[in-house]
Amino acid sequence: MAATAVFEKVVVFGVGLIGGSFALALKESGQVAEVVGFGRTLGSLTQALELGIVDRAGFNVGQEVSNADLVLIATPVGTTPEIMARIAPCLGPQTVVTDAGSTKEDVVAAARSHFGERLGQFVPAHPIAGAENSGALAARADLYRGKQVVLTPLPESTPQSIARARAAWECCGGLIRELSPAEHDRVFAAVSHLPHLLSFALVHELARRDNRDLLFAFAASGFRDFTRIAASHPEMWRDICLANRTALLDELDRYRAQLDEMRAALQSGDGERLEASFDIARTARRAWGEGGGRS
Structure with missing residues (x-):
């Protein structure tokens, strides 16, 4: 780990291929001090811990999210609104939220519904990388290296939030592009x-x-x-x-x-x-x- 990591604490919801690869890439870059993972099953979390994808398993959303520098939502897009509803009341003023969903207009609608005055801390994203296999065992640190990552910032997204989300994906090796959610x-x-x-x-x-x-x-x-x-x-x-x-x-x-x-x-x-x-x-x-x- 670098002496001055860009991210002290990153929380990842979904520790499979997408979220797990994000965590591994940040760790390999030396730009994160701690990664906390949330999963839908204890088995997936245990596997992520054993593989060194996350440093700790998260159980208390409020405790983990409130002082996180960055939160990544890397679960199937159908579960995104539920996760946003859970984390919205807990977001610290410095916490930036990004996602890895393959669709954006529905994610933006959910963010508008749940984040309220914290909407400026959300920067939607979509890494153009993946594989037919899923789960923590499929995660790898180089998944995003040299691959495009599309950011679809909202008019409300603050410059600081956009910069932090961009930095995270660049630490993973991503090449950043920007589109509107509809496009x-x-x-x-x-x-x-x-x-x-x-x-x-x-x-x-x-x-x-x-x-x-x-x-x-x-x-x-x-x-x-x-x-x-x-x-x-x-x-x-x-x-x-x-x-x-x-x-x-x-x-x-x-x-x-x-x-x-x-x-x-x-x-x-x-x-x-x-x-x-x-x-x-x-x-x-x-x-x-x-x-x-x-x-």
């Missing part, structure tokens, strides 16, 4: 939430077939790459899809229209039309990959 949700409905929905849908449809064992026996790298994210946490993605359902429904309708176009081309035997679509897609995908994108 964030539209963007990620297209490039994250829709792909997950499609991946889950394909695997679900195949899993219901009588010959599913035969199908999966012959599935190779293309199927593996396309469906990797279908191994993600079901509860988390249920909450994300519901929280961002307006933007996601719009993206789903756009995708269905694209599928209808391809179906029409197939039905009519229009190979030229199919190839033109494939060529546009290939060019865009290669440009994205060469620009540093990760599949």
Whole structure:
């Protein structure tokens, strides 16, 4: 630990992949003196302690939050309002709250409902990093290194709060970007939430077939790459899809229209039309990959 850590005390709600990796990254950077963890089960907290993710397990929210420099909410977005309601009466004047939710407008609405005069101490965030595995065992210190972290500050967020949240994510190795909450949700409905929905849908449809064992026996790298994210946490993605359902429904309708176009081309035997679509897609995908994108 550095002689003068940026954060004396950080409280993390949710000590799995996202929250656990945040804690490990701060510890590795030497910029936190103590990390206190809250989890939904004693088992998850015990595991986080054994793995050195947190220094102490938290049991009294008021006691731990009141003198914390930073609080991270890293639980499924459906539980965020409940956590905000619990911590709001306990926030010290110096405590900054950030989150790691994949949706932002619902999180902002919850913050407005619960934080009141403390709203300026909240800085929403979304680290663009993750894995199909979850839980404390999946946490790693380098998860956010070199990855984008989107901050969506509110008009009420104080400059000091924004600076502290930015510093925390930068200590984790994140590259900071800023969007409005609404813009964030539209963007990620297209490039994250829709792909997950499609991946889950394909695997679900195949899993219901009588010959599913035969199908999966012959599935190779293309199927593996396309469906990797279908191994993600079901509860988390249920909450994300519901929280961002307006933007996601719009993206789903756009995708269905694209599928209808391809179906029409197939039905009519229009190979030229199919190839033109494939060529546009290939060019865009290669440009994205060469620009540093990760599949």
